[in-house]
Amino acid sequence: MDWITTVDHKKIAILYLWAGGIFFGIGGLEAILIRIQLIKPMNTFLDAQTFNELITMHGTTMIFLGVMPVIFALMNAVIPLQIGARDVAFPFLNALGFWTFLFGGILLNLSWVMGGAPDAGWTAYTPLSSTGYSPTHGVDFYTIGLQIAGLGTLIGGINFLATIITMRAPGMSFMRMPMFAWTTFITSAIILFAFPAITVGLVLLTFDRILDANFFNVAGGGNPVLWQHIFWIFGHPEVYILILPAFGVISEVIPTFSRKRLFGYSSMVFATILIAFLGFMVWAHHMFTTGLGPVANALFSVSTMLIAVPTGIKIFNWLFTMWGGQVRFTTPNLFAAGFIPTFTMGGVTGVMLASAPADFQFHDTYFVVAHFHYVIVGGLVLGLFAGLHYWWPKMFGRMLSETLGKWTFWTFIIGFHLTFFVQHFLGLMGMQRRVFTYLPNQQFDLLNLVSTIGAMLMGVGMLIFLTNIFLTSRRPADAADDPWEDGRTLEWTIPSPPPEYNFKQTPLVRGLDAFWKEKMAGHKAMTPSEPVGSIHMPSATILPFLMSVGIFIAGLGFMFSRDEFSSSIMSFLFNNYIVTALGLLITFGSMLMRSLFDDPGWHIEPEELEGR
Amino acid sequence: MMKTWQAGKRLLPMTAALGLILAGCGREDLSVLRPQGPAAESSFALMKLSISIMIVVLLVVFSIAAYVWIRFRRKPDQNEIPKQVEGSFKLEVLWTVIPLILVVVLAVPTVKAVFAAGNDHSDDKDAIKVKVTGHQYWWEFEYTDYGVTTAQDLVIPAGKDIAFELSTKDVLHSFWVPSLSGKMDTNPDGTVNRFSFSAPNEGVYRGKCAELCGPSHGFMEFKVKSVSSTAFEEWLASMKAPDSVLPDDPALAETFKSQCLTCHATGSMQDLSQAPNLTGIGSRESVAGILLNDDTRVDGAPVEENLKTWLHDPQSVKPGNKMPDPKDLGLSDEEIDGIAEFLAGYTLD
Ligand code: HEM
Ligand SMILES: [Cu+2]
Numbered sequence: 001m002d003w004i005t006t007v008d009h010k011k012i013a014i015l016y017l018w019a020g021g022i023f024f025g026i027g028g029l030e031a032i033l034i035r036i037q038l039i040k041p042m043n044t045f046l047d048a049q050t051f052n053e054l055i056t057m058h059g060t061t062m063i064f065l066g067v068m069p070v071i072f073a074l075m076n077a078v079i080p081l082q083i084g085a086r087d088v089a090f091p092f093l094n095a096l097g098f099w100t101f102l103f104g105g106i107l108l109n110l111s112w113v114m115g116g117a118p119d120a121g122w123t124a125y126t127p128l129s130s131t132g133y134s135p136t137h138g139v140d141f142y143t144i145g146l147q148i149a150g151l152g153t154l155i156g157g158i159n160f161l162a163t164i165i166t167m168r169a170p171g172m173s174f175m176r177m178p179m180f181a182w183t184t185f186i187t188s189a190i191i192l193f194a195f196p197a198i199t200v201g202l203v204l205l206t207f208d209r210i211l212d213a214n215f216f217n218v219a220g221g222g223n224p225v226l227w228q229h230i231f232w233i234f235g236h237p238e239v240y241i242l243i244l245p246a247f248g249v250i251s252e253v254i255p256t257f258s259r260k261r262l263f264g265y266s267s268m269v270f271a272t273i274l275i276a277f278l279g280f281m282v283w284a285h286h287m288f289t290t291g292l293g294p295v296a297n298a299l300f301s302v303s304t305m306l307i308a309v310p311t312g313i314k315i316f317n318w319l320f321t322m323w324g325g326q327v328r329f330t331t332p333n334l335f336a337a338g339f340i341p342t343f344t345m346g347g348v349t350g351v352m353l354a355s356a357p358a359d360f361q362f363h364d365t366y367f368v369v370a371h372f373h374y375v376i377v378g379g380l381v382l383g384l385f386a387g388l389h390y391w392w393p394k395m396f397g398r399m400l401s402e403t404l405g406k407w408t409f410w411t412f413i414i415g416f417h418l419t420f421f422v423q424h425f426l427g428l429m430g431m432q433r434r435v436f437t438y439l440p441n442q443q444f445d446l447l448n449l450v451s452t453i454g455a456m457l458m459g460v461g462m463l464i465f466l467t468n469i470f471l472t473s474r475r476p477a478d479a480a481d482d483p484w485e486d487g488r489t490l491e492w493t494i495p496s497p498p499p500e501y502n503f504k505q506t507p508l509v510r511g512l513d514a515f516w517k518e519k520m521a522g523h524k525a526m527t528p529s530e531p532v533g534s535i536h537m538p539s540a541t542i543l544p545f546l547m548s549v550g551i552f553i554a555g556l557g558f559m560f561s562r563d564e565f566s567s568s569i570m571s572f573l574f575n576n577y578i579v580t581a582l583g584l585l586i587t588f589g590s591m592l593m594r595s596l597f598d599d600p601g602w603h604i605e606p607e608e609l610e611g612r
Numbered sequence: 613m614m615k616t617w618q619a620g621k622r623l624l625p626m627t628a629a630l631g632l633i634l635a636g637c638g639r640e641d642l643s644v645l646r647p648q649g650p651a652a653e654s655s656f657a658l659m660k661l662s663i664s665i666m667i668v669v670l671l672v673v674f675s676i677a678a679y680v681w682i683r684f685r686r687k688p689d690q691n692e693i694p695k696q697v698e699g700s701f702k703l704e705v706l707w708t709v710i711p712l713i714l715v716v717v718l719a720v721p722t723v724k725a726v727f728a729a730g731n732d733h734s735d736d737k738d739a740i741k742v743k744v745t746g747h748q749y750w751w752e753f754e755y756t757d758y759g760v761t762t763a764q765d766l767v768i769p770a771g772k773d774i775a776f777e778l779s780t781k782d783v784l785h786s787f788w789v790p791s792l793s794g795k796m797d798t799n800p801d802g803t804v805n806r807f808s809f810s811a812p813n814e815g816v817y818r819g820k821c822a823e824l825c826g827p828s829h830g831f832m833e834f835k836v837k838s839v840s841s842t843a844f845e846e847w848l849a850s851m852k853a854p855d856s857v858l859p860d861d862p863a864l865a866e867t868f869k870s871q872c873l874t875c876h877a878t879g880s881m882q883d884l885s886q887a888p889n890l891t892g893i894g895s896r897e898s899v900a901g902i903l904l905n906d907d908t909r910v911d912g913a914p915v916e917e918n919l920k921t922w923l924h925d926p927q928s929v930k931p932g933n934k935m936p937d938p939k940d941l942g943l944s945d946e947e948i949d950g951i952a953e954f955l956a957g958y959t960l961d
Pocket of ligand 1: 122
């Protein structure tokens, strides 16, 4: 009950972590099944339809439900602490964002048991995703599930924007903000501009499918290429939504374990902004073979290549942060160290793909599969591992085992390169992506076998990580406030895990790396910027949960509104939109309650703070 | 500008070495790394250039990384605080400008090649015009200037430019012959794509569909057969031979006509574009695009056996395909074998 009604950002972070972890596990199992099917030519382990459902659900789950919530978990756990705030700007909305995300994700995954998962690829290109070619409810689960989950992401993004703009501790100017806070800020801005595009796209596709609209239907005057534009205007920025937080994590971990400040801080900030900006200008590089013509192809080629410049700045700044430092290879820093070469490899293949005439060959092959897994897994997932190991003691008050952490790192990264490095060559040798099997004697066999073995090894790495979490959770929570000893930012100045109110007294920030600065000045703690006083806290509430349940029910009702059921009561309920209306009633009813009953929250008094 | 070209030139020897290594990868009739025509060569040249630049970048990053990890590892007794460096304007400008130069080195030939690839040959009198139509899960090739339609095997004269016009009858597909050229999507009417390639050397090349188009997407393969110009003329002539051929046995002929020719066409019949044209199917490279015809059995089976495999259960060969099971059409096993035998013998002279 406590967990369903909480509005505390630290608990919501843990909820995001759990949910994200579970979805990541589902996506990972799907990946393993895909790889088993591809272990040898003409394999019959899976049938073609199931395979297409698996790749669609694997891609969709990983991108929207697997890594996004883990990113949000880290942001929720860390951002208010790093900027010296007692919570996020809108704690109620924060909870609402989590619950809509979770129910959207559940809805999407219900498709496995309710008559067919989506099967048109995570990009859902029309007409393959139209009812004519994908007649089950699969794609409806995709459009409506992602719509609901996307709502949560948008709410979360807006919340972080507001938090970072308004709630920084005294003295923390933007140019004194930790890099992770910066990347969170920019990421949230991208979310604000990119998610509306997919929202609109999903509405149009839903209307095409459920209400027989003709947005993408050629016979009705629509245009399927329109979907590709809408999808990628969202989809390309989305990959920066994923990778920028990882950049932020790496920019925290490397300085801490090199005992040096981040090299070129202001150029890092500038590069982040530039990447976000360029990220919106390059969507059509996913569409070079769609037939946009040479002018568009040339422009999008060059603008895409330009992204290499700010990214290069970042890589060299990280390397020179370590230069002259004292590098310690703790588990978080091992992951950060693995990140640099691996992500660089993904980056350079990105530049290769940007060259349109070369992309005519790369596009839709395993070369692309290799490229984006180098970026997403080799970049983002390694970054998330670094961040999780780094902040785990802050979140849970327990240090993860370093030995198991190192095992996780080595199995995971070796498995990763085995899996994906060879895929570059598979693509170049003529293997298209999204194929459920392949004919023998094309010289694809050996490399596919290697790739599958690698995937298993990555699975082993994940299991070791889970073991680590399990064993750690049974140990006493005795992590120090500053467990890595060289913490530089504000989160390391308060207990692990932090009390509900985070900071007894809001700290006064006197420079970049506020805590490090105080330590160098010989202080053990931050100078407070206010006397100890009564702290206002928001009340716990079940309303966000109820609102999300309502939307979930409404979504299901709408999806099945035109089905024929064997029982007449069911038909009556669904076909007259009664279920939809009921769901919306729950949601709007909860909203009404929220508006009518003013909740003043509660206070923690100074005596209580001192009594700790 | 001069400078960038010199930088490009310096990369040339490495490019050449790389070309040699990469060329060892994959089948000659399939691999992107073993280009067999000018279009694929143009892509390959850019790939070599970009990969050379990128390998240089990787080597620099890897070496610096290895150096700092080893050199600046914290020693057990190290307790003094390292110097906190804010950054270095000079260095940061350096690693902004160098990547910019590299981008220019790659961007210039890229833009050139983009526009070169854009010049299609649809107005070229010498080019052979072929309308390619993608279907779930087969390929239709119409030679508009000759009134000839075929499926699965694209026969072209060696060395000539082929001007393609690409479209689809159902979902999106993508037309790709890796060793001859990059791919191009087949979109529905209204967004028809044009491009062109040529195959200087005679031979058979493997083509693929590169856009997810349903369960049998991976099986939507085809062959490009590049032949001498006389052989091409002969092929056209025999494709245009007016009469539709039927099985000798009149009962079987009736079955074939009433059950098969409602969707498929042969000889001079009007094409309905519902199913692959069967004219001369006995001389094709494959049945259904993926059952390779090979009397030596190294890489497939004899055509008659392949036809039997297909006709006895089309769904198990290509899941989700749109051809009804002949058994559901009321054909007996003997009739199916008879038709397979007849089709295997239906060759072009
Ligand atoms: C356990 C590690 C993973 C393995 C072994 C793996 C493997 C695969 C494979 C074999 C495919 C199908 C390629 C194709 O034929 O199109 C695929 C597709 C994909 N993967 Fe992964 N993957 C892993 C992790 C991830 C992660 C962490 C993400 C993202 C966060 C991700 C995102 C995607 C996407 C977006 C697709 C494309 C799906 C589509 O074509 O619709 N993967 N993956
Ligand atoms: Cu296809």
